[in-house]
Amino acid sequence: MSSLKDKKILIVICGGISAYKSLEFIRALRKNKAEIKTIITKSAKEFVTPLSITSLSQGKVYEDLFNPENEAEMDHISLSRWADLIVVVPATANTLSKLSNGTCDDLASTVILASNKKIFLVPAMNVRMWEHPSNQKNLNNLKEYGYKIIGPEIGDMACGEYGSGKMTEPSEIFKYVENYFKQLRRNNNLKALVTAGPTREYLDPVRYITNKSSGKQGYELAKSFRDKGFDTTLISGKTNLKPVEGIKYIEIETADEMLKETLNNLPVDVAVFSAAVADYKAKNYSKEKIKKSDQENINLTKNVDIISYVSKHNSLRPKLTIGFAAETENIDENAKKKLSEKNCDWIIANDVSNEEIGFDSKYNQVKIFYKNNSDESIEKMSKSLIAEEIVDRVIKNFN
Numbered sequence: 001m002s003s004l005k006d007k008k009i010l011i012v013i014c015g016g017i018s019a020y021k022s023l024e025f026i027r028a029l030r031k032n033k034a035e036i037k038t039i040i041t042k043s044a045k046e047f048v049t050p051l052s053i054t055s056l057s058q059g060k061v062y063e064d065l066f067n068p069e070n071e072a073e074m075d076h077i078s079l080s081r082w083a084d085l086i087v088v089v090p091a092t093a094n095t096l097s098k099l100s101n102g103t104c105d106d107l108a109s110t111v112i113l114a115s116n117k118k119i120f121l122v123p124a125m126n127v128r129m130w131e132h133p134s135n136q137k138n139l140n141n142l143k144e145y146g147y148k149i150i151g152p153e154i155g156d157m158a159c160g161e162y163g164s165g166k167m168t169e170p171s172e173i174f175k176y177v178e179n180y181f182k183q184l185r186r187n188n189n190l191k192a193l194v195t196a197g198p199t200r201e202y203l204d205p206v207r208y209i210t211n212k213s214s215g216k217q218g219y220e221l222a223k224s225f226r227d228k229g230f231d232t233t234l235i236s237g238k239t240n241l242k243p244v245e246g247i248k249y250i251e252i253e254t255a256d257e258m259l260k261e262t263l264n265n266l267p268v269d270v271a272v273f274s275a276a277v278a279d280y281k282a283k284n285y286s287k288e289k290i291k292k293s294d295q296e297n298i299n300l301t302k303n304v305d306i307i308s309y310v311s312k313h314n315s316l317r318p319k320l321t322i323g324f325a326a327e328t329e330n331i332d333e334n335a336k337k338k339l340s341e342k343n344c345d346w347i348i349a350n351d352v353s354n355e356e357i358g359f360d361s362k363y364n365q366v367k368i369f370y371k372n373n374s375d376e377s378i379e380k381m382s383k384s385l386i387a388e389e390i391v392d393r394v395i396k397n398f399n
C-alpha cells in the first residue's frame with residue numbers, strides 16, 4: 001500500500017529560489033497517493049506558477065486571502081482544518097518572522113497560524129540571513145511553539161555563497177513526512193497516562209495544604225504524547241493551565257482522587273507521574289471551619305504514594321513506569337533512591353531550587369536515571385521541548 005494513501009497534505013510555497021524544488025516534493029507525495037492542496041504566496045509566483053503546481057498535485061492552488069470564490073468553496077479556517085499535515089517549503093526568513101510574531105497578512109500566514117495540526121517548516125535562505133540573531137531568535141520561538149524545523153543543510157547556495165541555509169532535498173523532506181505518518185500509525189495502538197500539577201489536601205472546607213507545582217511539564221508531556229499518536233489521558237490537580245485538547249482530561253484535587261482516577265484509567269503502556277503529590281493530608285478532616293483558637297496543632301497523616309502503588313501492582317503496572325524527582329539537593333543520590341524504592345523504570349530528576357528551571361518556569365533541565373544504572377542529561381530548554389525529548393525516548397524504548 002502507498003504509504004500516504006488518504007493523507008491530506010497542505011503545501012505552502014513561499015518566495016525563494018528553492019521554490020522550484022517544492023515541485024519535486026509534490027511529485028513524490030502524489031506518487032504515494034497523498035491528497036494535496038497548495039497555497040502559494042505572492043512572491044513564490046515569481047519562481048513557480050500555479051499551473052505547474054496544479055498539473056503535478058492534481059489539487060487546487062490557493063493564492064489570495066480575500067478571494068470570494070475560494071472562501072465560498074473552502075474558507076481559510078476550513079483549509080487549515082482539512083489538512084492532516086502542513087509543510088511550508090521553502091520557508092523564507094520573512095515567513096519564519098511572521099509566524100514567530102503572529103503576523104497574518106496573507107493567506108499562507110493566516111492558514112498556518114489558524115491551524116491546529118502538525119506543521120513542518122523547511123527553511124531556505126542565504127547563510128547570513130540564516131545566522132542573523134533575529135532569525136535564530138525566531139527559530140527558537142517557532143520550536144517552542146511546536147513547529148518541526150527540517151534542515152537547512154550546509155552547502156553551495158544559489159547566490160554564490162557557501163554555508164548553512166540550503167534547503168533540504170525533496171527526497172529527504174519526503175522521508176520526514178513518511179516517517180511522521182508511520183510513527184503515528186505505530187503509536188496509535190499505544191496508551192499513555194500522565195499525572196500533573198499539585199494536589200490539595202483539605203484541612204477543613206476552606207483551607208488546604210498544597211505546593212508550588214504549575215503542572216506545565218506534565219501538560220507538555222501529555223501534548224507531546226498526543227501529537228505523536230498516543231491515546232493519552234492526563235490526570236491533573238488544579239492549575240492555571242487550559243485542559244489539553246484531543247486527550248482524555250480529568251481534573252482532581254486530592255491525592256486520594258488522583259489515585260482513584262489513575263487506577264480507573266489503567267492499564268496503559270506508559271505512565272509518567274509528573275504530579276507533585278502532597279506527601280501529607282489531614283489526619284482528621286474537619287467538616288466545619290476550624291476556629292483560630294483550635295489551630296495550634298494540625299495532625300497529619302501520610303498520603304498514599306501513587307507511583308509506588310501502581311508500580312508494585314502485579315497486573316496494573318504499565319510496561320514503562322516513569323517518575324519525576326523534584327529535588328533541591330543531592331539530586332543524583334535522591335533520584336537513584338527513588339528509582340529503586342518506587343520500582344520505576346526511569347526517574348527524571350530536576351532541580352526545583354533553581355528558579356530558572358523550577359516549578360513555575362517555562363524552562364526545565366533534567367537528568368534521566370534508567371533502571372539499568374545508566375543516566376542521561378538533557379540540557380536546559382523549554383518544557384515543551386523537554387517533553388518531546390522524553391516522549392521520543394519512550395517511543396525508542398517501545399521500538
Ligand code: CTP
Nearest residue numbers: 273274275277303304305306307323324325326
Ligand atoms: N509521587 C506519587 N505519590 C506521592 C508522592 C510522590 O506518585 N504521594 C510521585 C511523584 O509524582 C513523582 C515521584 O513520586 O513521580 C517523586 O515525587 P517527589 O515529590 O520528588 O518525591 P517524594 O516521594 O514526595 O519524596 P520527597 O518529598 O521526600 O522528596
